[in-house]
Amino acid sequence: MQKSDDMPLWVYLALSSIETRKGALLLILSNVLFSAYCIPWITLYTDTAWVAKVFLIEDWEWFTWSSPMTVWYWLSLKWVDKNRGWQNPENA
Secondary structure, eight states: OOOOTTSOHHHHHHHTTOOSHHHHHHHHHHHHHHHHHTSOHHHHOTTOHHHHHHOOOOSSHHHHHHHHHHHHHHHHHHHHHHHTOOSOGGGO
16 A cells, blocks of 8 residues: 555554555454454353463453554554545455
8 A cells, every 4th residue: 555645644554564455354354353362261261171271361461452453453444445545446
């Protein structure tokens, strides 16, 4: 994506290496899945042994960082959709 004169820096920093809307949606989806993984499931399900083996995170730190990033990416996608559009609309 090329930076235009009216594009805010926060939008450019979020999506500078993303070429298509489909790529931006994939980024947002993967961040949502990562945020769900980062919930400390081990503290919520203490009686299940497999949860401790699969979900290794024991505090809310990663979740509190990844959730606002998901919102940032989503707001950036909405800004590009509203103001600029994507270079390759057939790939969107």
